[in-house]
Amino acid sequence: MKSYDAQYIRLPQLSSLTLGGGPLCSRHRSVAKGCALLLGFLCFSWLIYASRVYLFSQQRESNSVISGCEGCSTSVSISISSSSSPDGVAENTKTTTQRDELEMQTLGNRKSAGADASAEKTYAVLQRLVNGAESTRRTGTPHQKLLFNDRHDLDLDLDEGSDDSAEKSEEQKQEKSQVKQFFFFNPRPGARDWADFDDCDEDRICAMTSSVEDADVVLFNAARMKHVESLPKRRSNQIWVMYSREPPDLPSMDALDRPDLQNQVNYSRMVYSDSTWPVLYGVLEQMASPPEKDYENIFQGKRYDVAWFVSHCDRPSKRMEYVRRMMSTIDVHIYGECGNWTCGDRGYTMGGQKDECLEKLSQEYKFYLSFENTLCRDYVSEKFFNIFEGVDVIPVVRGGADYRKLFPSDILVDANDFPSPESLGTYLHFLGQDETAYIKMLRNKNGYKKGRYKTNFFCDLCERAHTGEPRHVYKDFYKWVRAPGNCWKPKDLDPL
């Protein structure tokens, strides 16, 4: 039995099987009969089951079954798996019995007539791929595998010189080139290693593959390169992409400094704004009608000045040292690993008592320290955006980003505007006493909410895989990541 790790791909919406089957059948008279039969089965299954149904037909040799169809409007699925004979006869002998199942699936709902047309096309391409695979499978040559859909894959035998027909193999190769294949080379264990092509251009088909050699796009986790001893052998026209959400001065990115990466990385998805696709942890959206609140009452309820939730104390930004010095001019309550305050029953930890802590923050504190652990240009983490979800507190920021450029200036206090931690503390102390000024700023801040940053990353990449444009390569990716001035040591901690 041959089995493969499941990977994932979503195809453009395939909303009607009839649409998919029609042209397929007309284009391939040889399978027309089978199609008719198939469609019959599908309608039958549609009538009987509300959810997915497997229709299963079995022959001794190779056969295919199209199965599943939720109301024929949402889902059709294809997978092929091959198995050797039950008695365990070696695969390379001619006695091998193969049983193939064919299942094709696309998820999602009908969106437009355009989606139908594209679904039809996708289906036709896949079907031809499968037919091609069927015809060459018997030669016993090794398979390549395209991975389509949730836990279903598509085995392909794309070897040339199959004795069936060279013509067919040529056609098949052409069809295959219509599907651009993605491969995650070194994903973080447990992290998602498939790309979502749900909302992509319907004329561009992309899928995950299990084979790095055949991939059109290889994605590397920039923070995990130290685990990579040798880079994959690069196929011509393969696109290499480096990605990471981490701040680029992370020590693990030292491993990007290797000669074999020079002139290899085409695109990047990193926190820098000049990355091909910058990583943003959030965006602020101005609300059309901010919630009306009794701000005087809110102000009266605030018993304390400053809170800070933190779990890692010793960081490149030296924020702990900074806060300790601030504490000479203003009270700061430190929650979490690095302080003595707790909220909820386990203190503040990510995924712990977050709601309870934010509630307390909202009611009892005037300011919240959104201090980054590292000072790198453009890097603003979720620590900042999280309090734009209905928390009545003014953010005090300290980081490497240009907050003034990125956000309205009357909704936050930027430590960068102060020569020392002590002077920041003094300012906060006075602002916290000035009810009018404080309420004005809080009201402004509450006019914004955290919005989801929608990225087109996978679709853009899919598009580029198809067009090969625009061409780009980082001469020295490491140098770009660690260029002087990208990250820096704190400059606001000089002794007074």
Ligand SMILES: *[C@@H]1O[C@H](CO)[C@@H](O)[C@H](O)[C@H]1NC(C)=O
């Ligand atoms: C926590 O309490 C201990 C003992 O009272 C004190 O020495 C320490 O400085 C406190 N830590 C912070 C971060 O306030």
Ligand SMILES: *[C@@H]1O[C@H](CO)[C@@H](O)[C@H](O)[C@H]1NC(C)=O
């Ligand atoms: C990607 O980089 C390779 C190696 O430098 C190069 O040959 C290729 O043209 C680049 N592709 C794109 C799309 O930029």
